[in-house]
Amino acid sequence: MIDALRSDESDLYALVESFFRESFSTDNALITEAVRRMLAAGGKRLRPRATLLAAAACGGDPVEHLNLAAYMELIHVATLIHDDVVDNAQTRRGVNATAVDFGNRVSVLAGDYLFAWIFKNVTAGYPHPIPNILSATLADICDGEVLQLRALGDLDHSLDDYIDVARKKTASLFAASAACGAIVGGGDQAAIEALRAFGDSFGIAFQMNDDLLDMTGDAKALGKPVGNDLTERKMTAPVVLALQGGDAAFRKGFAQFYAGSNNDDLPAVVETIAAAGGLRETRRALTSFVERAKEALKPLSESAAKHQLSALADALIPRE
Amino acid sequence: MIDALRSDESDLYALVESFFRESFSTDNALITEAVRRMLAAGGKRLRPRATLLAAAACGGDPVEHLNLAAYMELIHVATLIHDDVVDNAQTRRGVNATAVDFGNRVSVLAGDYLFAWIFKNVTAGYPHPIPNILSATLADICDGEVLQLRALGDLDHSLDDYIDVARKKTASLFAASAACGAIVGGGDQAAIEALRAFGDSFGIAFQMNDDLLDMTGDAKALGKPVGNDLTERKMTAPVVLALQGGDAAFRKGFAQFYAGSNNDDLPAVVETIAAAGGLRETRRALTSFVERAKEALKPLSESAAKHQLSALADALIPRE
Numbered sequence: 001m002i003d004a005l006r007s008d009e010s011d012l013y014a015l016v017e018s019f020f021r022e023s024f025s026t027d028n029a030l031i032t033e034a035v036r037r038m039l040a041a042g043g044k045r046l047r048p049r050a051t052l053l054a055a056a057a058c059g060g061d062p063v064e065h066l067n068l069a070a071y072m073e074l075i076h077v078a079t080l081i082h083d084d085v086v087d088n089a090q091t092r093r094g095v096n097a098t099a100v101d102f103g104n105r106v107s108v109l110a111g112d113y114l115f116a117w118i119f120k121n122v123t124a125g126y127p128h129p130i131p132n133i134l135s136a137t138l139a140d141i142c143d144g145e146v147l148q149l150r151a152l153g154d155l156d157h158s159l160d161d162y163i164d165v166a167r168k169k170t171a172s173l174f175a176a177s178a179a180c181g182a183i184v185g186g187g188d189q190a191a192i193e194a195l196r197a198f199g200d201s202f203g204i205a206f207q208m209n210d211d212l213l214d215m216t217g218d219a220k221a222l223g224k225p226v227g228n229d230l231t232e233r234k235m236t237a238p239v240v241l242a243l244q245g246g247d248a249a250f251r252k253g254f255a256q257f258y259a260g261s262n263n264d265d266l267p268a269v270v271e272t273i274a275a276a277g278g279l280r281e282t283r284r285a286l287t288s289f290v291e292r293a294k295e296a297l298k299p300l301s302e303s304a305a306k307h308q309l310s311a312l313a314d315a316l317i318p319r320e
Numbered sequence: 321m322i323d324a325l326r327s328d329e330s331d332l333y334a335l336v337e338s339f340f341r342e343s344f345s346t347d348n349a350l351i352t353e354a355v356r357r358m359l360a361a362g363g364k365r366l367r368p369r370a371t372l373l374a375a376a377a378c379g380g381d382p383v384e385h386l387n388l389a390a391y392m393e394l395i396h397v398a399t400l401i402h403d404d405v406v407d408n409a410q411t412r413r414g415v416n417a418t419a420v421d422f423g424n425r426v427s428v429l430a431g432d433y434l435f436a437w438i439f440k441n442v443t444a445g446y447p448h449p450i451p452n453i454l455s456a457t458l459a460d461i462c463d464g465e466v467l468q469l470r471a472l473g474d475l476d477h478s479l480d481d482y483i484d485v486a487r488k489k490t491a492s493l494f495a496a497s498a499a500c501g502a503i504v505g506g507g508d509q510a511a512i513e514a515l516r517a518f519g520d521s522f523g524i525a526f527q528m529n530d531d532l533l534d535m536t537g538d539a540k541a542l543g544k545p546v547g548n549d550l551t552e553r554k555m556t557a558p559v560v561l562a563l564q565g566g567d568a569a570f571r572k573g574f575a576q577f578y579a580g581s582n583n584d585d586l587p588a589v590v591e592t593i594a595a596a597g598g599l600r601e602t603r604r605a606l607t608s609f610v611e612r613a614k615e616a617l618k619p620l621s622e623s624a625a626k627h628q629l630s631a632l633a634d635a636l637i638p639r640e
Contacts, residue, residue: 028463030470082428085405105469108402108428112435113462119439119455123448131451135439142433143348149425150350 012062016048016073019066024074026117034110038077046206046312047072050174051181053312054195056305057297060185068126068184071118072177075134078114079141081107130180137176144168148234153258155243155251157235159285163204166237170210171203178202178309194299201293202313208286209316211236212279215270216318227266233258237285242278250276287317332382336368336393339386344394346437354430358397366526366632367392370494371501373632374515376625377617380505388446388504391438392497395454398434399461401427450500457496464488468554473578475563475571477555479605483524486557490530491523498522498629514619521613522633528606529636531556532599535590536638547586553578557605562598570596607637 020039026032048069052062062069085107115138123131147165151157178199182192214229215238229236243251250272257269273279293313300306340359346352368389372382382389405427435458443451467485471477498519502512534549535558549556563571570592577589593599613633620626 027459028466030466031462079432082432085424085428104405104424106466108405108431109462109466109469111428112399112402112431113459113466115432115435116455116458116462120452120459123443123452123455128443132440132443135436135443138436139347139433139440142351142429142436146348146350146426146429146433149429 012049012052013045015063015066016045016052016069019070020073023066024070026113028113030106031110031113034081034106035074035077035114038080039073043073045073047076047173047177049312050177050199050202050309053305053309054178054181054187054198055185057195057300057303057309058182058185058187058191060181060187065181065184067121068130068180069177071122071134072173072180074114074118075138075141075173078111078118081111081114085111126180126184130183133176133180137172140168140172144170144172151235153233154235155255155258157240159237159240159244162235162237162240166204166207167200170207171200174203174206175199190299194296197296198293198309198313201289201296202316205286205289205293205313205316208237208282208289209318211238212282212286212318215273215279227263227270230266230269231263237282238273238278241281241285242273242276245278245281246272246276283318290314290316332369332372333365335383335386336365336372336389339390340393343386344390346433348433350426351430351433354401354426355394355397355434358400359393363393365393367396367493367497369632370497370519370522370629373625373629374498374501374507374518375505377515377620377623377629378502378505378507378511380501380507382625385501385504387441388450388500389497391442391454392493392500394434394438395458395461395493398431398438401431401434405431446500446504450503453496453500457492460488460492464490464492471555473553474555475575475578477560479557479560479564482555482557482560486524486527487520490527491520494523494526495519510619514616517616518613518629518633521609521616522636525606525609525613525633525636528557528602528609529638531558532602532606532638535593535599547583547590550586550589551583557602558593558598561601561605562593562596565598565601566592566596603638610634610637 020036024032024036024039026035048066051069051072052065055065056062085104119131119135122134144165144167148169151161151165175196176199179192179196182195187195211229214236215227217226230239239254243254246254253272254269290313294310297306297309340356344352344356344359346355368386371389371392372385375385376382405424439451439455442454464485464487468489471481471485495516496519499512499516502515507515531549534556535547537546545551550559559574563574566574573592574589610633614630617626617629
């Protein structure tokens with residue numbers, strides 16, 4: 001049974017899910033409820049799976065590290081709860097101000113409490129450097145989000161700038177998830193560094209995949225409107241690469257769109273981005289980060305877990 | 321010079337101030353700027369002073385622990401930054417929604433980053449249990465704030481309920497500040513516990529003092545309108561104690577006020593609270609917590625620092 005769990009990636013997912021369903025609880029009922037609702041909304045649990053597979057790839061037993069794996073997802077959930085605060089003013093505009101206010105208050109506090117609860121448990125249960133890696137990661141995430149905010153609508157944002165933001169905002173948590181899994185799984189320094197590097201490249205590819213989905217996915221699967229990143233004037237990979245590869249007419253038209261506030265025909269904007277090569281070049285860049293992620297795994301000895309990490313990376317490459 | 325700093329409490333304050341002015345910086349310029357502005361707005365720096373005096377009372381050299389002391393103030397600053405998010409919807413109502421949104425985004429991220437930055441430094445620089453005490457304290461603060469929110473306008477909120485909230489929301493950080501100072505100052509278990517208990521009682525008295533100032537202070541000194549807690553329908557100590565001691569007519573009138581939304585004559589409301597004994601009984605309760613705080617220091621051997629901690633507690637008793 002345990003052997004099956006160790007080698008079967010889908011059982012690993014089930015294990016994380018049942019852990020959240022049956023074992024997650026904090027001392028504050030309102031906050032536990034808010035987090036449970038967030039968890040029940042779904043998600044691929046890629047961060048905890050990275051932790052568990054990294055532990056297994058280093059010879060550890062993933063079942064022993066479910067708590068640590070869960071904290072990786074919960075850090076992500078806490079940032080999502082705070083993202084909701086950020087968007088409240090927009091999505092609830094027009095609604096009773098008291099509701100907005102009460103929603104914001106509880107969301108800020110619930111996210112803060114969750115961060116604190118995670119750090120309380122991690123500092124009580126895990127040795128140095130794990131608590132330090134997690135707090136440095138949270139600092140990176142916030143730093144990346146601030147950089148992203150400051151770059152909204154900035155058409156000079158280069159691919160290097162984009163990667164810098166994605167590395168902090170998104171990849172840092174994947175890198176930490178894999179590195180911490182390697183540490184508790186008993187990996188040596190080379191294995192820990194290999195898995196950290198895997199998480200870093202995986203995370204950048206993941207962000208590019210997310211950017212593509214925002215333009216090419218359907219609203220139901222996304223859980224948000226298509227083209228939401230465009231509405232927010234984010235400098236996503238397809239935008240950056242279309243501006244880099246497109247002609248002067250595209251750049252001029254796109255600059256007008258990002259300087260304005262008209263979002264009536266997002267599908268047409270996506271078409272111009274596609275015509276300027278933005279989607280194709282993003283797929284190409286994404287694929288190169290997937291290759292780098294797999295390359296990073298090379299120093300590890302062969303194992304089912306190593307192959308599953310490779311497969312997780314491959315799954316980020318969109319089918320055309 | 322160092323000896324003078326050790327024994328002179330006002331020099332300790334100057335030391336904290338100059339540390340913030342000259343040594344505080346994070347990797348994110350925008351966030352450093354936001355925190356500096358918050359610090360420049362003033363404050364008595366009671367939390368870092370508690371840490372430094374506790375370290376000195378245990379025989380340590382406070383000058384060696386300025387970083388840790390500063391983190392105590394910065395945890396407080398981060399919670400204030402998040403409190404501003406909470407109030408944004410009210411104070412900026414009517415203002416351009418983009419400004420509200422941008423303000424909220426940066427404030428949430430700046431507070432999160434600051435928490436993460438503090439934990440990153442504490443987990444790198446301080447041994448167990450200090451990182452654990454600080455994260456547990458932050459969890460308590462948030463838990464207390466959620467409890468306070470849920471108790472808004474709840475006229476059945478008892479003095480025990482009030483103390484439970486104040487202990488978590490306010491006193492936990494004073495208790496942690498003093499306990500961590502004792503730990504790094506080399507105090508034994510009894511000294512650490514004595515200083516933790518001092519911080520706990522000091523913090524509850526501090527909150528009662530804050531409640532009184534909201535009703536009796538002047539807006540300029542407070543930096544916010546007098547009666548703000550009443551406007552928010554908070555169950556402060558004077559309200560709880562007036563409801564407990566007042567007659568049926570007072571309780572009925574006050575219940576109508578808290579159920580409504582009229583805030584036109586707050587001074588008259590304060591007068592009815594005063595007439596029902598709310599201010600007097602709060603002073604009495606506050607004084608008893610000051611006595612408890614000083615009592616908690618008894619196990620410590622005599623020192624200038626111990627006397628200064630006593631004096632800080634005495635200073636919380638309002639002159640009638």
